[in-house]
Amino acid sequence: MSIDINQFNERSPEELEELSNPELVLRFLWENRDRAWKAKEISRRTEINENSIHPVLSRLEDRGLVRHKGAYWALTDDLERLRQAYDVHRANQLFNDLYGAENRDEWIEASENGTE
Incomplete structure (x- = not known):
């Protein structure tokens, strides 16, 4: 692109x-x-x-x-819905930048083992 x-x-x-x-x-x-x-x-x-x-x-x-x-x-045409989605997206980007992206496999393993 x-x-x-x-x-x-x-x-x-x-x-x-x-x-x-x-x-x-x-x-x-x-x-x-x-x-x-x-x-x-x-x-x-x-x-x-x-x-x-x-x-x-x-x-x-x-x-x-x-x-x-x-x-x-x-x-x-629901601009509030768009704004909320954008806000969630930006927050997710911020946390990924601060702490690194989440790993889905780690989440699954933790939920299966009952650990954090």
Whole structure:
């Protein structure tokens, strides 16, 4: 994926970190929130593999962050829901930066052994 040279020059290194597929979709839909899009076009514009876009969109819909009608997808009109999701995401990033990312296998092992 490429970015405009002005974005490169103006953004901090943190802002240039690679975004996840859900983040790319939400950013694209936010920047184009006056329209609804077909999944194939979202895939093309975000450079997300076409085979990956439907699962991403479905998970975002399950979380109430996007809407789906027929072949079209759009950002939710619930801005409070978006803000809350963003706040949780930023807090998670902060804790990962401070303490390291969590390891799912360690959580499973601890729950099975009754340890912390």
